[in-house]
Amino acid sequence: MAGQEFAEGFRFPPGFLWGAATAAHQVEGDNRASDWWAAEESGRLPHRSGRACDHLRRYEADFDLARAFGHNAHRLSLEWSRLEPEPGVRDEAAFGHYERVLEALRARGLEPVVTLHHFTAPRWFAERGGWLAADALDRFAAHVDAVVERFGSQIRWWITVNEPTVLAKHGWVTGDWPPFVRGRWDLAFRVIHRLCTAHRRAYRCIHARVPDALVSFAHSIPWIEPCDPSRTLDRLAARLRTIFLVDWCFDRVRESGRRLLDYVAVNYYTRSIVRWRPRGRALLFGVDCHEPHHGPRLFDDLDQELWPEGLLQVLRRCARLGLPVLVTENGIATTDDGLRLAHLRGHLEALARALGEGVELRGYLHWSLMDNFEWAKGTTARFGLAATDFATLERRPRPAMRLLAEVARTGRLAPTGSEVTSA
Numbered sequence: 001m002a003g004q005e006f007a008e009g010f011r012f013p014p015g016f017l018w019g020a021a022t023a024a025h026q027v028e029g030d031n032r033a034s035d036w037w038a039a040e041e042s043g044r045l046p047h048r049s050g051r052a053c054d055h056l057r058r059y060e061a062d063f064d065l066a067r068a069f070g071h072n073a074h075r076l077s078l079e080w081s082r083l084e085p086e087p088g089v090r091d092e093a094a095f096g097h098y099e100r101v102l103e104a105l106r107a108r109g110l111e112p113v114v115t116l117h118h119f120t121a122p123r124w125f126a127e128r129g130g131w132l133a134a135d136a137l138d139r140f141a142a143h144v145d146a147v148v149e150r151f152g153s154q155i156r157w158w159i160t161v162n163e164p165t166v167l168a169k170h171g172w173v174t175g176d177w178p179p180f181v182r183g184r185w186d187l188a189f190r191v192i193h194r195l196c197t198a199h200r201r202a203y204r205c206i207h208a209r210v211p212d213a214l215v216s217f218a219h220s221i222p223w224i225e226p227c228d229p230s231r232t233l234d235r236l237a238a239r240l241r242t243i244f245l246v247d248w249c250f251d252r253v254r255e256s257g258r259r260l261l262d263y264v265a266v267n268y269y270t271r272s273i274v275r276w277r278p279r280g281r282a283l284l285f286g287v288d289c290h291e292p293h294h295g296p297r298l299f300d301d302l303d304q305e306l307w308p309e310g311l312l313q314v315l316r317r318c319a320r321l322g323l324p325v326l327v328t329e330n331g332i333a334t335t336d337d338g339l340r341l342a343h344l345r346g347h348l349e350a351l352a353r354a355l356g357e358g359v360e361l362r363g364y365l366h367w368s369l370m371d372n373f374e375w376a377k378g379t380t381a382r383f384g385l386a387a388t389d390f391a392t393l394e395r396r397p398r399p400a401m402r403l404l405a406e407v408a409r410t411g412r413l414a415p416t417g418s419e420v421t422s423a
């Protein structure tokens with residue numbers, strides 16, 4: 001993607017949001033009242049989050065780090081299970097904690113981008129049937145209302161729920177996340193539907209109290225293409241996967257003919273190349289394939305392909321919804337600094353190209369500020385701009401963090417090869 005186009009570098013628009021994204025359970029530590037903590041304790045998950053990155057106590061130092069590296073925005077989630085550890089019981093200490101967290105962000109010039117549900121829920125919510133329980137939507141709506149009542153005036157950018165399709169797939173199809181149900185696409189789609197409905201209710205609730213809020217849900221959008229574009233069935237598999245795992249959510253958030261979205265929150269990681277498989281569980285969406293005619297492909301430690309061109313394609317596609325776009329996650333699981341740098345550089349170029357084509361892109365939040373607790377993979381998958389030493393909890397900025405800092409500070413993506421990446 002590099003080359004001529006960026007020979008002179010690229011200027012990002014003023015006010016562009018630069019930063020990193022995190023989620024409470026993955027960084028805070030001691031998330032004891034959550035369903036994930038309960039599942040970890042039960043031994044059904046291979047890893048325990050424990051103190052994670054101890055961000056609960058170290059958030060100020062972490063925000064200092066973000067600011068020192070040029071960030072002007074930060075995505076975080078407010079942990080529902082801390083705020084409402086028992087049904088209907090609001091924990092004032094937890095509300096006070098997040099009050100201080102939001103103040104700490106503001107004091108450092110970091111625009112908060114706040115997620116209300118990022119995979120974890122209170123243990124009591126899960127025990128009553130989680131997202132499939134009859135009163136699930138009312139419970140979540142009441143929680144959202146309490147949060148908006150308290151913090152509404154301090155937050156402009158909201159994300160209601162994170163990655164409905166990912167949560168549903170892991171929880172009800174592959175079964176490696178709570179509630180550990182396998183092979184139930186029917187339930188997975190009910191869960192996705194419910195999460196989209198939860199989004200709509202949260203959207204209305206936030207706007208009732210904060211009319212100028214910007215509200216979205218974060219959608220995991222891979223770039224999906226057919227294995228062999230000349231084969232009708234491969235094209236059909238790619239099309240069906242796109243319809244069900246990407247477009248369906250955008251349709252579910254419609255109400256009275258309009259989408260309840262103020263912007264599109266895109267989590268982009270990878271490309272899926274899909275081949276039709278006439279029998280078996282993956283009938284509808286085909287299977288991922290790796291074939292020689294695709295040439296050499298680079299994969300990260302979670303077997304996700306590094307494919308910056310896909311971000312450009314996804315941004316073009318989202319722009320067709322007629323809304324501004326914010327990249328709310330993008331990153332790579334690797335310990336290879338060179339690969340991480342190439343990944344970041346490639347994706348920054350994709351942003352530049354999208355802006356050059358007129359996509360209304362508002363910002364870029366990298367996943368993640370530091371290595372953290374990567375769900376069922378524990379701390380084995382390293383996504384951080386800063387490396388975390390899980391013995392000492394020291395954060396050590398990586399070269400990619402310096403590249404992002406340079407672009408964020410100058411607003412300019414320099415031509416390939418001229419970026420500052422040394423200490």
Ligand code: IFM
Nearest residue numbers: 023163267329367374383
């Ligand atoms: O760590 C996750 C995050 O919680 C949701 N999006 C993908 C990330 C990397 O796998």
